[in-house]
Amino acid sequence: MSGPNLTQPISGEIDNDGKLLRADEAFLRLNQRAGGVEGGAIAVPAIAKLAKLSLNLQMKLSRAVRVADNEDHLELWIEVHPTLQFAKVSILSWRALPVLNKRNLILTSMPDSIENQMVFDRHGRLISAKGIAAHGLVPSDFGKNGVEVLTNIFENGVPLANLISALSTGVSIKTMQIKRQSDGRAFDVSGDIIDDERQAVFGFRLRFDPLYEKPLSxxxxxxxxxxxxxxxxxxxxxxxxxxxxxxxxxxxxxxxxxxxxxxxxxxxxxxxxxxxxxxxxxxxxxxxxxxxERIDFQTARDTIELGDVARRVAGLLALKAADHRIKINTPADDTNVVAIAEFRRTLQIMLNLVNNAIRYSSDGTAITIETETADKYAIVTVSDQGKGIFGADREKVFQKFERLGRSGDGGSGLGLYISRRLACAMGGDLFVTDSEGGGAKFVLRLPNS
Missing domain, CATH: 1.10.287 (Helix Hairpins)
Incomplete structure (x- = not known):
């Protein structure tokens, strides 16, 4: 099938059930060759899969896909813009590749024999991730510049930027060592080029080999x-x-x-x-x-007032606090610190923080919840008057199943790990410092725009 002269994108619209609602002529011909009919379901699996993913995530996606039939082997650059009713699909580039074999119209998969990897397109944008290399990523990371994504997750930002630059210019990287910020886990990272059938650079891949300081439980x-x-x-x-x-x-x-x-x-x-x-x-x-821990996990973007969330949390835990003669101080009713984050998940994080503060504080003490705005973030802090957390343990408490040696208090060691993952998924962060009055001070940071 000869490629059309793309002076403008070829477009179509696909609904939530995979039905092709509308399409330009070249799009229709491509679908018909795959066995589709006008007004029926989209018959090109590569496009159908990308449209479905975009609709499920409600985010813009763009990537190269390859399709083939008995006559042609094509590489298309697809961009998908989702709405609540349908996905608008645009074919931005159309390139014929040499035919290697005959098969029905299918998506040519990226290499996936490596267990822990990230794959980037030839422009350095993240297009897929799997295994432990996917931990810490959120749906909005896909399609972003690789340097930006990696430097947000890992330490050693400058070497990572050099690594991406080298790969994008066709230079393979043997090995470098990096450390993930969220849990301190170290990895050996190697990179290689992904070529297409014409030996042109299609993209590149990073392989992450974990360096365990101790065996996994x-x-x-x-x-x-x-x-x-x-x-x-x-x-x-x-x-x-x-x-x-x-x-x-x-x-x-x-x-x-x-x-x-x-x-x-x-x-x-x-x-x-x-x-x-x-x-x-x-x-x-x-x-x-x-x-x-699912790679497709996402949160809603609600407009919430953090003082209101804090007062709700205090109300829900009032009886438990009263049992220990603990007072929960909340922001005044006239505060107005707005965050863009999912209400239910923010409530879940704050419930966990205040519940922990009650659990590890002495009877007759106080817990203080404060809110403020700083730059592009809305911030809520939960301070207690307990024993506090030693500096060496402040990252450790956010690890999975970590209890810092405590037992018999009803905790699972998952609450803070889940809370930080939720905060990161909403574009924020969660960390702990010293409280001014002694004890621990947990800081939840969320975007305000």
Missing amino acids: IVEANYGDVAGNLFGKNLAPVLRQPLGRIIANAETIGGELQGPIRENYALYARDIANAARHLSALVDDLGDLEAV
Whole structure:
């Protein structure tokens, strides 16, 4: 199929069900050769897949795709702009490649034999990632300049910039060592060029080989396989139902709602209810963990007032704080610190921070929630008067399953890890410093525009 003279893009519109709503003539001919019919489903798998991904993520995507049939092998540069009703697909470039074999119209996949890798197009833009190399990425990173993405995630920004520049000019990189900012994990990184059939540079790939300071725990080593099968949509709802019944029945017995019982039996029932609540919270944490570690995880962009969120959190935890004679100080009602972040996820982070502050503070102390605006960020801080966190442990507390040696307090060691992942997914960050009055001060930073 001879390529059209692209003085302007070739466009089409694909709805949420994959139906081709409208298309320019060249687009229609391409679809017909793939077996599609006018008004039917888009029949070019490469375009259908990209349109579906763009609609699911509700973000603009652009990348090169390759399609072939019995006569031609084409490389197309596709750009997709999603709306709520349909995806607008534009073909910006159209190039015929040598035919290597005969096959039905398909997407030619990028090399994926390497377990942990990032792939960039010939312009240095991130187009895919897999394995542990994908940790820390958010959907909006795809399509961005590779130097910008990598320097936001890893230390050693200048060497990374040099590495990307070298690869984009066709020079392979043997090995360099970098460290991820979020968890301090170190990697050996090597890079190589991805050529097309005409030996032209199609893009390049970075391979990440982790350097473990200590062996992974069984949970860390196998979590990816276990969580995808056990939690999330399938097992979590099944577990919550019986746990909910255990809690309800145990509270009924412990509260003696059906009549008086021996005191030690009432205490047993309350212990059962507390244990079931702990298990239920663990199920929720594992479900959240599975969600935030998916490469396609995304959050909504709500306009929220952080003082309002803080006061809601204080209300939800008021009884727990009162049990320990802890006072929760919140921002005044007339504060107006606006953030652009998902309300539900921001509430989840702040609930975790204040709940931790109650758990690790002494009875009769105070917890203070403050909000402010700084540059392009809205900031909320949660300060307590507990023992604080030593400087050497301030990054460690954000690691998965990290408890700093504590046990028996009902925690899973996932809350802060999940909270930081959520903050990063919303374009912000979460870190800890010293509180002025002693104790720990957690700082949540979110974009305000």
